[in-house]
Amino acid sequence: MTGVFLGLPTAPRGVGHLRGDRSFPDAARDSLRDGQLRANLGHATATIRGKRAAVVGEVPDWAELREAGRAIKAATMARLDDHLVALEEQVTARGGTVHWARDANEANEIVTRLVQATGADEVVKVKSMATQEIGLNEALEAAGIAAHETDLAELIVQLGEDKPSHILVPAIHKNRAEIREIFLRTMPGVDPGLTDEPRKLAMAARAHLRERFLRARVAISGVNFAVAETGTLSVVESEGNGRMCLTLPQTLITVMGIEKVVPTFRDLEVFLQLLPRSSTGERMNPYTSLWTGVTPGDGPQEFHLVLVDNGRTAVLADDAGRSALHCIRCSACLNVCPVYERAGGHAYGSVYPGPIGAVLSPQLTGVEDNASLPYASSLCGACYDVCPVAIDIPSILVHLRGEHVEAQSRTTPEAVAFRALSTAMSNPRLWRLAQRAAGLGRFLARGRPTLPAVLPPPASKWTRTRDLPTPPKETFTQAWAREHGS
Amino acid sequence: MSAREEVLARIRTALGEDRAVVPEIVRDYRTTDERTHAQLLDVLTDRLEDYKATVLRCSPSEVAPTVRAALGTAMGEHSPADVVLAPGLPADWRPDGSVEDDGRPAVALADYAATVTGVSVAIAETGTLVLDGSPLCGRRALSLLPDCLVCVVEADQVVGGVPEGLARVDPTAPLTMISGPSATSDIELQRVEGVHGPRTLIVVLVH
Amino acid sequence: MKVALFATCLVDTMVPQVARATAALLERLGHEVVVPPGQSCCGQMHVNTGYRREAVPIVANHVRAFAGAEAIVAPSGSCVASIHHQQAAVARRAGEHGLADEAAALAGRTYELSQFLVDVLDVTDVGAYYPHRVTYHPTCHSLRLLRVGDRPLQLLRAVRGLDLVELPAADQCCGFGGTFAVKNAETSTAMLTDKMANVLSTHAEVCTAGDASCLMHIGGGLSRLRSGTRTVHLAEILASTEEAVSPDQSTRPAVSA
Numbered sequence: 041m042t043g044v045f046l047g048l049p050t051a052p053r054g055v056g057h058l059r060g061d062r063s064f065p066d067a068a069r070d071s072l073r074d075g076q077l078r079a080n081l082g083h084a085t086a087t088i089r090g091k092r093a094a095v096v097g098e099v100p101d102w103a104e105l106r107e108a109g110r111a112i113k114a115a116t117m118a119r120l121d122d123h124l125v126a127l128e129e130q131v132t133a134r135g136g137t138v139h140w141a142r143d144a145n146e147a148n149e150i151v152t153r154l155v156q157a158t159g160a161d162e163v164v165k166v167k168s169m170a171t172q173e174i175g176l177n178e179a180l181e182a183a184g185i186a187a188h189e190t191d192l193a194e195l196i197v198q199l200g201e202d203k204p205s206h207i208l209v210p211a212i213h214k215n216r217a218e219i220r221e222i223f224l225r226t227m228p229g230v231d232p233g234l235t236d237e238p239r240k241l242a243m244a245a246r247a248h249l250r251e252r253f254l255r256a257r258v259a260i261s262g263v264n265f266a267v268a269e270t271g272t273l274s275v276v277e278s279e280g281n282g283r284m285c286l287t288l289p290q291t292l293i294t295v296m297g298i299e300k301v302v303p304t305f306r307d308l309e310v311f312l313q314l315l316p317r318s319s320t321g322e323r324m325n326p327y328t329s330l331w332t333g334v335t336p337g338d339g340p341q342e343f344h345l346v347l348v349d350n351g352r353t354a355v356l357a358d359d360a361g362r363s364a365l366h367c368i369r370c371s372a373c374l375n376v377c378p379v380y381e382r383a384g385g386h387a388y389g390s391v392y393p394g395p396i397g398a399v400l401s402p403q404l405t406g407v408e409d410n411a412s413l414p415y416a417s418s419l420c421g422a423c424y425d426v427c428p429v430a431i432d433i434p435s436i437l438v439h440l441r442g443e444h445v446e447a448q449s450r451t452t453p454e455a456v457a458f459r460a461l462s463t464a465m466s467n468p469r470l471w472r473l474a475q476r477a478a479g480l481g482r483f484l485a486r487g488r489p490t491l492p493a494v495l496p497p498p499a500s501k502w503t504r505t506r507d508l509p510t511p512p513k514e515t516f517t518q519a520w521a522r523e524h525g526s
Numbered sequence: 527m528s529a530r531e532e533v534l535a536r537i538r539t540a541l542g543e544d545r546a547v548v549p550e551i552v553r554d555y556r557t558t559d560e561r562t563h564a565q566l567l568d569v570l571t572d573r574l575e576d577y578k579a580t581v582l583r584c585s586p587s588e589v590a591p592t593v594r595a596a597l598g599t600a601m602g603e604h605s606p607a608d609v610v611l612a613p614g615l616p617a618d619w620r621p622d623g624s625v626e627d628d629g630r631p632a633v634a635l636a637d638y639a640a641t642v643t644g645v646s647v648a649i650a651e652t653g654t655l656v657l658d659g660s661p662l663c664g665r666r667a668l669s670l671l672p673d674c675l676v677c678v679v680e681a682d683q684v685v686g687g688v689p690e691g692l693a694r695v696d697p698t699a700p701l702t703m704i705s706g707p708s709a710t711s712d713i714e715l716q717r718v719e720g721v722h723g724p725r726t727l728i729v730v731l732v733h
Numbered sequence: 734m735k736v737a738l739f740a741t742c743l744v745d746t747m748v749p750q751v752a753r754a755t756a757a758l759l760e761r762l763g764h765e766v767v768v769p770p771g772q773s774c775c776g777q778m779h780v781n782t783g784y785r786r787e788a789v790p791i792v793a794n795h796v797r798a799f800a801g802a803e804a805i806v807a808p809s810g811s812c813v814a815s816i817h818h819q820q821a822a823v824a825r826r827a828g829e830h831g832l833a834d835e836a837a838a839l840a841g842r843t844y845e846l847s848q849f850l851v852d853v854l855d856v857t858d859v860g861a862y863y864p865h866r867v868t869y870h871p872t873c874h875s876l877r878l879l880r881v882g883d884r885p886l887q888l889l890r891a892v893r894g895l896d897l898v899e900l901p902a903a904d905q906c907c908g909f910g911g912t913f914a915v916k917n918a919e920t921s922t923a924m925l926t927d928k929m930a931n932v933l934s935t936h937a938e939v940c941t942a943g944d945a946s947c948l949m950h951i952g953g954g955l956s957r958l959r960s961g962t963r964t965v966h967l968a969e970i971l972a973s974t975e976e977a978v979s980p981d982q983s984t985r986p987a988v989s990a
Contacts (some may be wrong), residue, residue, distance in 0.1 A: 280723025418910025
């Protein structure tokens with residue numbers, strides 16, 4: 041059953057960053073030719089793949105943790121409404137205020153209103169996929185509020201007026217020399233002698249943001265896990281920018297997709313093992329903050345939690361695609377994906393790139409708004425193998441291809457061909473005829489072992505870069521029948 | 527209909543009227559550790575050092591001098607008044623001349639060069655210290671703004687894995703899990719220590 | 734044992750020597766081979782391209798063609814994986830529960846060649862002779878859906894005269910992916926380029942694998958580059974002996990027997 045069928049709204053158009061302006065093959069055509077991008081991505085993904093493999097390999101109960109993680113997410117989704125109501129109750133009881141947003145527009149309105157109520161004209165932000173998804177920075181800017189990204193990679197993207205291309209490391213497509221250039225060009229008061237040594241670049245970011253942290257009155261964060269039974273929220277990070285935002289300002293506004301809830305505090309013992317090893321390839325990330333409502337004398341004294349749907353309930357309605365909501369945003373699937381590694385994150389057109397993006401974005405927007413994404417995979421299965429919550433991404437991709445095909449109101453040439461082929465393959469007599477017809481292709485080869493490189497489309501899509509063997513005179517089954525007299 | 531009612535109604539529509547039973551969660555991952563306590567202390571040390579933290583071991587009677595020596599190594603010549611302490615830090619852990627957090631506005635803690643706190647629990651397997659906002663650990667900003675953080679860990683606070691560690695903390699306390707100094711992997715996925723949080727982490731392990 | 738050979742649509746139509754080699758190998762090992770004449774395709778290409786409804790009659794044909802077979806062997810990890818993981822599901826989705834049950838039962842008796850040899854027949858030395866430098870590409874569906882593991886390597890290591898060289902980054906996809914190779918031809922080609930670079934770095938004469946489809950992709954690229962390294966299906970290598978090299982085999986040993 042699909043969300044569309046049940047009338048559940050998908051993420052609205054015209055707001056946020058879930059849709060690209062080009063199809064995946066079109067966008068990939070450009071990125072594939074960008075040698076620097078290819079080199080940067082190849083280097084970075086190879087590095088992280090090695091680190092992940094090492095720290096996952098040393099955990100003797102990884103399979104058990106993975107299965108528990110999968111099961112917790114499945115159990116959560118099965119009673120999502122109950123868990124959200126419990127979360128709201130707990131957060132409220134501990135001094136927080138909970139807001140609900142049907143979609144990106146509503147979430148942006150709520151956050152803008154909350155910031156305006158404080159009188160602040162700027163906010164500091166912890167890296168958050170949800171706020172990128174809904175286009176919060178643009179909405180705040182339109183209201184005259186400056187949003188300062190504080191995660192190093194987000195800062196690089198923001199200063200470079202670029203787009204994020206990876207879930208964990210949005211600036212993965214930039215190398216150290218390019219980052220140095222961006223800092224020199226855009227960072228006020230930066231040391232002109234700045235080198236491209238990563239440590240020096242990190243120090244430049246520290247100096248640039250320090251004063252902003254100390255003067256910030258409002259912070260905006262996302263959330264990795266929200267515990268229903270206790271109202272505990274968590275942010276998993278490395279640099280300390282998250283702690284700065286979660287601790288220093290007077291007001292904290294946290295935006296979370298409704299799927300980020302987990303039922304019990306105990307569930308964190310699973311995810312806090314799965315996430316760091318899968319994402320940065322570390323035994324544990326440097327900082328994890330956990331907070332519940334407001335703590336007098338420690339941290340923000342005003343706390344708002346914004347729960348966002350934005351198409352998630354439509355995903356929930358499709359039991360074949362629902363598990364895409366289990367994603368804990370570790371990025372392991374991006375790092376192992378041969379398509380991501382070569383085409384890069386921008387080709388996906390959504391803030392969620394890579395294999396998980398190819399199943400999540402089309403479901404959040406409705407598959408027709410991201411119709412090329414389910415096909416942006418060779419179905420090699422590497423993503424499923426590394427997913428810490430065992431999301432069967434290849435099967436969802438195949439499912440969404442089916443949804444796309446079945447959503448077509450007009451018959452495409454492809455559909456005509458596949459239907460004809462289906463008819464032939466369902467009937468041995470027709471199939472033999474079809475095989476014989478295919479065998480006639482051998483005359484195009486004029487005796488050579490391969491067909492000509494120039495063939496009409498769609499065959500040209502293959503033959504432009506790869507030879508096709510000349511079909512044999514006789515199929516195997518024909519020859520066998522002839523020789524064995526059946 | 528309010529947004530709240532509408533989102534909840536959508537979830538109910540999505541899940542359908544005849545809801546499937548909630549799938550069972552099998553937790554047969556490790557929740558205990560067979561290693562001896564001495565081994566766990568070694569694992570904790572190894573993990574912390576892997577994160578580029580410094581680990582100093584001492585006996586219960588040597589905490590204050592060990593903390594003082596650690597601060598000296600990290601900061602060189604410094605005034606004891608630049609060191610701020612968690613308010614519940616035991617008297618015999620305190621280096622002479624250092625000052626207790628007096629509850630000034632959090633951002634003013636940035637004026638200090640170093641902080642000394644205790645911890646709530648330490649997780650050996652992942653090299654993680656958990657601070658819980660109690661007087662022993664101090665408020666969250668205390669272990670964040672000064673550039674050097676010294677955490678005193680008592681041997682009986684060390685557990686094996688994450689499940690044992692989280693079982694020991696109050697879920698509603700303001701918790702900070704610290705695994706090494708502040709770091710980033712945002713440049714070419716290469717880990718670099720020291721960004722916004724303390725660039726130096728020293729752990730004094732008391733046993 | 735009486736073995737029903739599922740040639741697969743691609744092998745049957747485009748590279749019949751692979752099915753012939755499979756049959757020759759199994760017969761040499763003392764088994765009776767039958768080739769059910771009604772066979773066509775497992776339906777994988779339809780399912781994976783989104784035509785799951787259209788795949789159902791193909792699945793029905795497959796189930797009809799192989800009804801009653803004791804053991805079914807195919808020289809393709811990908812097709813066997815589809816039989817194991819997709820056939821029953823698409824039938825069930827279409828409401829054809831009887832067909833789904835039959836497909837599931839048939840899947841239980843369907844084996845990829847290397848799994849059949851090692852697990853069912855319990856043989857790793859099939860008595861083959863193949864005096865060439867060979868590198869092995871583990872195809873994605875053999876590796877990750879069927880988990881064939883090192884069975885093909887066990888078989889290759891036992892082949893006399895064969896010089897097996899390790900393929901760097903072997904577990905990376907070659908970029909075939911069925912219709913992916915056409916719908917995302919440029920990304921597919923980029924993946925293929927890296928696979929070919931790794932294959933060529935081994936200085937192997939032959940790149941082998943358990944899937945004719947992936948080999949057609951890798952081989953199509955190597956041939957376009959006039960690289961001289963050719964692709965040969967695992968079945969063809971295992972079927973080769975000193976005594977007899979079938980005239981239908983496209984790849985004769987360089988040193989004649």
